[in-house]
Amino acid sequence: MTNAVQNLGQFTIKATDGQARRGSLVTAHGVVQTPIFMPVGTQGSVKSLCPQDLDNAGAQIILGNTYHLYLRPGDELLARQGGLRRFMGWDKPILTDSGGFQVFSLKDIRKISEQGVEFRSHIDGSTHFFSPEKVMAIQNNIGSDIMMVLDECVAYGADHDYTAKSLELTTRWARRCREAHPRHKNGQLLFGIIQGGFYKDLREKSLAQLAEIDFDGFAIGGLSVGESIPEMYDMLHHLTPLMPENLPRYLMGVGTPLDILEGIEAGVDMFDCVLPTRNARNGTLYTSTGKVNIRRAEYREDQGPLDPDCGCYTCRTFSRAYLRHLYVAQELLSYRLNSLHNVTFFLDLARRAREAIEQGRFAALKQRYVDIFRPGPDAETDAGPNTGVDA
């Protein structure tokens, strides 16, 4: 339970630059300045980083995965521990997904019905059932500041007929979520999720149905699931102008620096992705001059900082040669120093976007990043498939 927060859920747009918006969202545990990137803490930890690291990187809000937290340590345990924030020592806001995305990615081990979805745990094979009401109760136990409705995310390539039926189910589930979680209960906001695959008519239909329900914000689900970058960007630009203007917009599981800038340009306010942390653990680091594969021999003797334009502990303290050594020697410290930098890079990107929108120079900022990270033929494989969890 949370003391009442004045203006809870209020989303204020302070400035715009084209479609891009500079806003703020009032949550029970702090005001989130948007556009914002949310690091992913799948099972109660943004991998290898402690809350101090996240603070130092400038994180305002992080994401937790309901499916994972439900299985381990368990949402009822979390409730008894005072919620996820207290459990993990993070005093700022948390957003949780509904767990649906993970369950639907367990392709062979789930059964969908009107009532919900049955699935087997990836940990011990035990059988579980998620209904809209159940995922609301779980997120209540987790105590996140922003909850997401249960939705079905259809696979890339699903046909028009299946996708149409699926979005209707997602709408019915969304209504049940709203009924199970009355507005601002426990100080927790609730967002709807727009589905409809890669059919514009279905996306519009999904949005129109969800817009009739009283949500605190809207997410775009089902992108970055295997489509090409032009397909994703096309759908994004088609959809955002149709979304309610006065509510926050969240593009789920996206993406690369260029994807995020494209989303901001289209008027999206919130992003999350495992890319910075997962790539950090693979030795792929984002810098002001492009991506650095730190394992490459060319960095063996490189005494310079990873990124001279970055103020993170990693860049202030260590050379590329040392970071390469740690990576090659498979030292645990490598994962942390790399993650700290990449998360800082993504949060700096969001901060710079906010400043640029305020100053009416967002297009120039975006162009600068495009010049650095110009999408190549393999650009869309950057993140690998979007699994929504950092595992």
Next chain:
Amino acid sequence: MTNAVQNLGQFTIKATDGQARRGSLVTAHGVVQTPIFMPVGTQGSVKSLCPQDLDNAGAQIILGNTYHLYLRPGDELLARQGGLRRFMGWDKPILTDSGGFQVFSLKDIRKISEQGVEFRSHIDGSTHFFSPEKVMAIQNNIGSDIMMVLDECVAYGADHDYTAKSLELTTRWARRCREAHPRHKNGQLLFGIIQGGFYKDLREKSLAQLAEIDFDGFAIGGLSVGESIPEMYDMLHHLTPLMPENLPRYLMGVGTPLDILEGIEAGVDMFDCVLPTRNARNGTLYTSTGKVNIRRAEYREDQGPLDPDCGCYTCRTFSRAYLRHLYVAQELLSYRLNSLHNVTFFLDLARRAREAIEQGRFAALKQRYVDIFRPGPDAETDAGPNTGVDA
């Protein structure tokens, strides 16, 4: 190269309490307060901890493993990078072993001769040769503050004849090390290593021979290699009263909290061991009420701190329940938070020993730890075999 430090190598005993000594040792990069515990940074990183973590834990000096650093990233690279301290961002002193201990533990892949020891790399199988002169040159490149001579550490159970011949070889190698590294060259101190297995006459002989060489300190090698605790303590108490009083004494690769206190009681000044970091990664944590196996189900809902008497970030911030969750979920953060605590515990132990010696109450301090960590039947297996490296 280092600017001249006044009184380099000077060891001052400020107070004694029985045989226990409260001293200070002047190195090129700082004065080390003794008795002291040195965390082990095998290949340029105390596993999972950054220099800030080590500072926060109260580390004054850390250890590097010459064998590992020679193979990766290579001592010549380290020299070009300004030495290991600069490479790893650690501005306090470093002690390096000679690499001999690791080479001699590669049982099937080394050949000893008068000249030195040939061995094959555990990384790629390539053939290398360590001579006394070579390990001095390597440690010069590493730029450690305290260097160790090349010695042969005989296996536990070696007979009197083999051990006698081995200690003579160790003495000849010690002389060659001293000749190859003139006193305080580059501001680097050099310690001799007493061998002689578990034969008191041979230990005395080794010590007498080494005492004729001009070293900055003496280490006791070849303990904690498989013997029982009473055997180790018996040899320790036999040996220390015979060692030069005015020079620092270093017990290599030891040990548990009780081993360290026993060593301090016998008049030892310096210790290193992989125990706190390796056990941290195995979920075994040292606290003011004894060892905690954090994976145990009893901690599942435990909201208390790991150790209420500890001031480390882990104990100040997180519950046992969270630490258990991180360990069970195999989160990378688990290794760091556990290591930070265990290293703090060992450094606090040394700090408390220093204070107790100054105040003439060392026996009472030791008794307090004995009451907590009373050696049980499995006590000697606590650390596992002493490998001298944290891998």
